[in-house]
Amino acid sequence: MPEPAGAPAAGVKVAVSAERDGKRRVSVCAGTACVFAGSMKVRDVFALEVEAAGLRDEVEVAIIGCHGLCSQGPLAVVSDGDTYYPRLKVKDVKRIVEEHLAGGAVVEKLLYVDPDSGARVACAHDIPFYSQQTRIALRDVGVIDPESLGEYLARGGYEAARKALTTMPPDEIVDEILASGLRGRGGAGFPTGTKWKFARSSPGDVKYVICNGDEGDPGAFMDASIMDGDPHAVIEGMVIASYAIGAHEGFIYVRAEYPLAVRRLRLAIAAAEEHGFLGEDVFGSGWGFKLKIKEGAGAFVCGEETALIASIMGERGMPRKRPPFPAVSGLWGKPTNINNVETFASVSWIIAHGAAAYAAIGSDTCKGTKAFSLAGKVVNGGLAEVPMGATLRHVIFDIGGGIKDGREFKAVQLGGPSGGCVPAGLLDTPVDYESLAATGAIMGSGGMVVADDTTCMVDLARYFLRFTQNESCGKCVPCRLGTKRMLEILERITAGQGRDGDIASLELLASTIKKTSLCGLGQTAPNPVLTTIRYFRDEYEAHIAARRCPALSCDALIAYTIDPEACTGCTLCAKKCPVNSARGEKKQPYAIDQALCIKCDACRAACKFDAVNIVSGPHEIAAAVAAQRGG
Amino acid sequence: MPRRVVRSEQAPDGDARRDDLDLTQVAVIVDAGDAHGSLIALLQRTQNEFGYMPEPAVDEIARLTGVPASRIYGIITFYAQFSTVPSGRHKIFVCHGTACHVAGATRITEAFEQELDVPDGKSTADMEFSLGAVACMGACSQAPVMRIDEETYGNLSADHTRKVIRELVKELGLEARYPGLAGAGSRAGGGGDA
Numbered sequence: 001m002p003e004p005a006g007a008p009a010a011g012v013k014v015a016v017s018a019e020r021d022g023k024r025r026v027s028v029c030a031g032t033a034c035v036f037a038g039s040m041k042v043r044d045v046f047a048l049e050v051e052a053a054g055l056r057d058e059v060e061v062a063i064i065g066c067h068g069l070c071s072q073g074p075l076a077v078v079s080d081g082d083t084y085y086p087r088l089k090v091k092d093v094k095r096i097v098e099e100h101l102a103g104g105a106v107v108e109k110l111l112y113v114d115p116d117s118g119a120r121v122a123c124a125h126d127i128p129f130y131s132q133q134t135r136i137a138l139r140d141v142g143v144i145d146p147e148s149l150g151e152y153l154a155r156g157g158y159e160a161a162r163k164a165l166t167t168m169p170p171d172e173i174v175d176e177i178l179a180s181g182l183r184g185r186g187g188a189g190f191p192t193g194t195k196w197k198f199a200r201s202s203p204g205d206v207k208y209v210i211c212n213g214d215e216g217d218p219g220a221f222m223d224a225s226i227m228d229g230d231p232h233a234v235i236e237g238m239v240i241a242s243y244a245i246g247a248h249e250g251f252i253y254v255r256a257e258y259p260l261a262v263r264r265l266r267l268a269i270a271a272a273e274e275h276g277f278l279g280e281d282v283f284g285s286g287w288g289f290k291l292k293i294k295e296g297a298g299a300f301v302c303g304e305e306t307a308l309i310a311s312i313m314g315e316r317g318m319p320r321k322r323p324p325f326p327a328v329s330g331l332w333g334k335p336t337n338i339n340n341v342e343t344f345a346s347v348s349w350i351i352a353h354g355a356a357a358y359a360a361i362g363s364d365t366c367k368g369t370k371a372f373s374l375a376g377k378v379v380n381g382g383l384a385e386v387p388m389g390a391t392l393r394h395v396i397f398d399i400g401g402g403i404k405d406g407r408e409f410k411a412v413q414l415g416g417p418s419g420g421c422v423p424a425g426l427l428d429t430p431v432d433y434e435s436l437a438a439t440g441a442i443m444g445s446g447g448m449v450v451a452d453d454t455t456c457m458v459d460l461a462r463y464f465l466r467f468t469q470n471e472s473c474g475k476c477v478p479c480r481l482g483t484k485r486m487l488e489i490l491e492r493i494t495a496g497q498g499r500d501g502d503i504a505s506l507e508l509l510a511s512t513i514k515k516t517s518l519c520g521l522g523q524t525a526p527n528p529v530l531t532t533i534r535y536f537r538d539e540y541e542a543h544i545a546a547r548r549c550p551a552l553s554c555d556a557l558i559a560y561t562i563d564p565e566a567c568t569g570c571t572l573c574a575k576k577c578p579v580n581s582a583r584g585e586k587k588q589p590y591a592i593d594q595a596l597c598i599k600c601d602a603c604r605a606a607c608k609f610d611a612v613n614i615v616s617g618p619h620e621i622a623a624a625v626a627a628q629r630g631g
Numbered sequence: 632m633p634r635r636v637v638r639s640e641q642a643p644d645g646d647a648r649r650d651d652l653d654l655t656q657v658a659v660i661v662d663a664g665d666a667h668g669s670l671i672a673l674l675q676r677t678q679n680e681f682g683y684m685p686e687p688a689v690d691e692i693a694r695l696t697g698v699p700a701s702r703i704y705g706i707i708t709f710y711a712q713f714s715t716v717p718s719g720r721h722k723i724f725v726c727h728g729t730a731c732h733v734a735g736a737t738r739i740t741e742a743f744e745q746e747l748d749v750p751d752g753k754s755t756a757d758m759e760f761s762l763g764a765v766a767c768m769g770a771c772s773q774a775p776v777m778r779i780d781e782e783t784y785g786n787l788s789a790d791h792t793r794k795v796i797r798e799l800v801k802e803l804g805l806e807a808r809y810p811g812l813a814g815a816g817s818r819a820g821g822g823g824d825a
Contacts (some may be wrong), residue, residue, distance in 0.1 A: 298711030379774030
């Protein structure tokens with residue numbers, strides 16, 4: 001079979017943009033973050049300018065899925081030399097069209113600037129963020145037009161499924177996945193091959209294969225990027241799985257908040273059906289596989305297998321006790337195999353390249369790669385796929401470019417509401433299921449949110465508890481009531497009403513909830529609290545005992561004041577204040593009226609003289625308030 | 632740069648609190664539904680039709696499908712997507728994902744609560760705006776982000792958000808109804824005489 005271009009074994013090439021019909025091409029990123037940054041407007045203007053320059057027959061303006069470096073959006077890649085144009089503004093477009101597309105000269109001024117060297121970089125694969133990745137699950141994301149089956153095929157798409165269905169007996173496929181060492185990328189890390197083996201050996205003529213696209217962790221967007229950036233990769237993996245376990249029907253369960261993924265998957269399924277990659281007789285092998293989309297309706301707990309199954313059946317998405325496991329009795333009581341989006345996207349690569357090639361990547365216990373969505377206070381936010389066993393430091397500092405605004409790294413939150421915060425001292429922890437579990441966090445689905453010294457860890461714990469408490473389905477008591485009690489304590493602490501013994505109460509509740517909850521949601525819900533107590537106990541103590549928020553973040557414990565030495569009386573803070581709390585006379589130091597201030601940060605953000613300070617702690621606040629206007 | 636918000640084509644054009652619901656669509660939706668497991672999809676289509684789940688529509692679905700209304704309410708109240716009350720003409724969603732939270736999403740929501748006098752999760756008295764939080768929109772690198780109808784905004788600050796609100800209210804010609812709007816701009820130089 002043809003070697004898919006840009007195979008990681010041959011070195012990663014992220015920005016290979018195929019030239020179709022001899023046309024040159026401008027690929028505008030249509031990933032969610034770029035769209036938020038205005039990329040669709042950029043795309044439209046490109047189309048207009050290309051037309052205006054008379055280049056319509058030569059240049060095609062296309063869209064691609066998430067290109068990866070979201071913090072540089074909106075971005076576009078021009079096929080001549082894979083020139084990478086980040087942070088585009090509408091007014092830049094005309095220049096690129098005239099100088100580059102018409103004139104043949106790269107617009108130097110608009111290229112990416114390496115923050116370390118200050119040098120301009122023309123190609124994405126020369127940027128450290130991209131060059132240090134190993135992309136398997138994300139191999140085509142940001143490279144192909146996700147709405148074009150032809151482009152997926154041009155990259156070797158569906159060759160793995162064809163090989164599997166026409167040349168491999170199902171047992172051989174299961175053995176291949178077993179040998180690859182692939183483990184569930186949804187976060188639990190259960191060996192995929194073993195799961196397939198169970199489902200295959202379960203008796204029954206009717207079986208189902210389900211793709212779990214209910215990516216509910218706030219701060220995680222890898223699965224969304226695969227579904228809307230390379231939908232056929234998911235479908236191909238599912239076709240292979242259907243044949244391996246003996247399922248003629250499948251479902252992709254997509255999170256309610258991902259309408260774009262739903263649209264692209266629908267288009268992809270229709271195209272695959274039309275070409276005989278799905279349907280009655282897949283690849284003429286006689287194998288039939290029907291695939292449907294089920295849209296979620298907004299419930300985090302539906303990421304749990306048994307809850308997801310209940311939801312597909314049209315019920316409240318409440319988990320049930322296991323066993324029986326879905327592999328024995330799942331959807332409508334039939335053997336059911338559920339894998340995550342990234343897992344399926346990796347399957348076709350494994351079949352195409354062989355289990356050995358996959359197992360050669362990664363660490364001893366964890367093979368292959370893992371995709372992360374890097375966000376928070378990190379310079380390079382976006383999608384990063386690295387070999388298992390790479391360190392957190394490598395991901396956050398080498399690929400992520402370190403912390404924004406030159407601030408200090410405090411922690412990285414992994415695995416969302418089920419995960420935990422890993423502190424600076426553990427940055428050399430390798431990214432694999434066991435090592436991360438040992439820190440108290442989890443691998444999770446791949447959300448990685450970086451916190452700096454302005455992030456309050458108690459508030460972050462409260463944030464996650466509020467989330468899980470809100471999403472608890474209510475079926476089991478420890479989760480329904482226990483998380484509520486924990487949340488109440490955390491809300492008190494961040495409101496400046498913490499009491500002695502609160503930390504011990506939190507720990508007791510946490511251990512009970514972990515031990516006695518019915519499903520993964522409750523069993524992991526205390527993790528954000530436990531890890532922050534473990535690594536940032538001093539912050540809890542400062543809130544409780546000293547009524548002080550060290551990160552200067554909790555509204556109830558801080559005050560905004562103006563330093564009379566620094567204030568020039570420029571009146572800008574007063575203009576920005578929405579409640580008229582910054583008062584004074586022009587050219588004289590201003591002061592903030594504490595009774596009116598709503599702590600919206602507008603004055604501090606606006607002040608050009610760093611005269612607005614945030615202080616915390618009763619004595620500190622009293623002193624700073626008294627000192628305003630020179631005391 | 633604040634971008635202008637155009638009136639969503641999907642916004643209900645009449646009074647969102649209408650009582651005279653046309654339930655014939657419910658029968659069409661129920662008829663189009665396939666066999667088992669489609670109840671949620673059926674409810675999703677119903678909500679798309681009415682903008683929320685009106686009680687008469689739920690009763691009609693129960694009557695046509697034979698599924699008890701209690702079970703339908705069990706589903707509606709379980710999933711965040713469904714609402715039993717109508718929402719405002721313009722829907723404001725502030726992202727409260729982890730990245731947006733650490734980037735100050737709370738201040739964005741507070742700006743709306745204050746400027747439009749609407750609590751989070753509710754609609755304004757005139758049903759022009761509804762304010763809601765979303766768990767994560769997946770645009771984490773542009774945090775904090777929000778969506779108003781079909782228009783998206785990234786890299787927000789509370790100050791920028793207030794500007795967006797003022798422009799939106801002005802564009803919709805609703806200034807008279809929102810006199811409390813903190814027109815920081817109109818008070819330029821204000822505060823100096825305190």
